[in-house]
Amino acid sequence: MENLCRIDDETTYKRSYSNDENIYPFRQLPELGKKRKIVLLGATGSVGESTLRVIREHSDRLELAGIAAGRRAKELDAIALEFDVDETSLYSREGSDGLERLATLPDADIVLVATTGTVALRAVLAALAAGKDVAIANKETLVVAGHIVMAAEQLSEGRIFPVDSEHNAIFQCLEGNRTHGKIRRLLLTASGGAFRDRSAEELKYVTVEDALQHPNWSMGPKITVDSATMANKGLEMMEAGWLFGVSHNKIDVVIHPQSIVHSMVEFCDNSIIAQMSRPSMTFAIQHALMYPERSNGIHESLDFTQALSLDFRPPDEERFPCLRLAREAMVEGGINPLVFNAANEAAVEAFMNKRLSFIDIPNLISDTLEQISGRLPDDVDDLIEFEASVNVHAAEIIQNNY
Ligand SMILES: NC(=O)c1ccc[n+]([C@@H]2O[C@H](COP(=O)([O-])OP(=O)(O)OC[C@H]3O[C@@H](n4cnc5c(N)ncnc54)[C@H](OP(=O)(O)O)[C@@H]3O)[C@@H](O)[C@H]2O)c1
Known part of the structure; x- marks a missing residue:
């Protein structure tokens, strides 16, 4: 009977959040009831702000041990004052050494990565090497360096906990299930972003201001534009x-305009498990920081005494080619996910500076993917250098051709 429900996974790297013996396979469970000390990288951003709300509400269980940001010194100082944090780092003063220093603070139990781009890659690796748990909201690090980061996790006493709401939802759906070989597919839900219902013709004329109006989520500007192009969902496929x-x-995307179902897992018996909550990052952040325990949510729950509709439909890859390009990059593997990400970053920056139109974002990604070949470096320094060169190349294409 067992084999009737077995789907072979052809990936070489196998990972299960709930193996058959232990729901927490790589190390001992964290001590239950113990206060957890958190280092927050990207404290001044959108995920950072939601994390501070969770910590503020659960100060009996969670404590801030260190905070880092990019440039906003005043905001960082205000957070340090409110939460009585001595260890701070500002990238504009210390560079990425500051992130590594904080990620390995002897006091810290868990490092929450809420920076943008791949600036925290070395800090993530340093945290894992020091045996810390890493709660990761930042998807670019996994897209670009997943092969290095996941290998580091296997050698570490620490574990990676997904904070991106879709991945945290999948983590929750997998919990308690004997998953090895039994997952038919992961279903990543997508709101569809600011332009979900715009026609291809209308997309030619949308502006930066339009793109920054997300219907359900309040997020940083880069990810909000990525949601509008659906590049974000492509990056999430790679992250998953x-x-x-x-x-x-085994990874599909489903448009779900209400952003209530945060993702789903279909098992080999065709049962689908979904995770639901209101659209707030506080749910996923709290789950990751408190795992395997739960505590009162800081956001109200869904109200089933009122009518509640949940709609699902397939994505339209014609209108949103970034999704197709991301899937193709993932299928190709090698350098392609990195090139997709670096080109997308260059494209979004140019779009925000009004130097590239919205519909040229996928065109630029496609051009860059076509022009760049090579082998994905295993060495972190080589990888960072390669990523920077792709970003520069993509910017040059914009300069010369758009
Ligand atoms: N926002 C969401 O709801 C959400 C949901 C899921 C996943 N994510 C992912 O989480 C990450 C953060 O997103 P976000 O929306 O919170 O971004 P955001 O609002 O733009 O915040 C980015 C944070 O990173 C800091 N930062 C930027 N460059 C840095 C550097 N070189 N060194 C140190 N810190 C630096 C910023 O500091 P300064 O402001 O001081 O420069 C800020 O604190 C992204 O990877 C995103 O894809 C976000």
């Missing part, structure tokens, strides 16, 4: 591949 050891043909 690394986090759950699942190959591209």
Whole structure:
């Protein structure tokens, strides 16, 4: 009977959040009831702000041990004052050494990565090497360096906990299930972003201001534009591949305009488990920081005494080609996910500076993917250098051709 429900996974890297013996396979469970000390990288941003709300509300269980930000010194100082934090770092003063210093603070139990881009890559690796748990909201690090980060996690006493709401939802759906070989597919839900219902013709004329109006989520500007192009969902597919050891043909995207179902897992018996809550990052952040325990939520729950509709439909890859390009990059593997990400970053920056139109974002990604070849470096320094060169190349294409 057992084998009737077995789907072989062709990926070489296998990872399960709930193996058959232990729901927490790589190390001992954190001590239950113990106060957890948190280092927050990206404290001044949108995920950072939601994390501070969770910590403020659960100060009996969670404590801030260190905070880092990019440039906003005043905001960082205000957070340090409110939470009585001595260890702070500002990138504009210390560079990425400051992130590594904080990520390895002897006092810290868990490092929450809420920075943008791949600036925290070395800090993530340093945290894992020091045996810390890493709660990761930042997807670019896994997209670009998943092969290095997941290998580091396997050698570490620490574990990676997904904070991106879709991946945290999948983590929750997998809990308690004997998953090895039993996942038919992961279903990543997508709001569809600011332009979900715009026609292809209308997309030609949308502005930066339009793109920054997300219907359900309040997030940083880069991810909000990525949601509008659906590049964000493409990056999330790659992120899910690394986090759950699942190959591209087992990851589907479903448009769900209400953003109530945060993602789903379909098992080999065709049962689907979904995770639901109101659209607030506080749910996923709290789950990751408190795992395996739960505490009162800081946001109200869904109200089923009122009518509640949940709609689902397939995505339209014609209108949103970034999703197709991301899938193709994931299928190709190698340098392609990195190139997709670096080109997308260059494209979004140019779009925000009004130097590239919205519909040229996928065109630029496609051009860059076509022009760049090579082998994905295993060495962190080489990888960072390669990523920077792709970003520069993409910017040059914009300069010369758009
Ligand atoms: N926002 C969401 O709801 C959400 C949901 C899921 C996943 N994510 C992912 O989480 C990450 C953060 O997103 P966000 O929306 O919170 O971004 P955001 O609002 O733009 O915040 C980015 C944070 O990173 C800091 N930062 C930027 N460059 C840095 C550097 N070189 N060194 C140190 N810190 C630096 C910023 O500091 P300064 O402001 O001081 O420069 C800020 O604190 C992204 O990878 C995103 O894809 C976000």
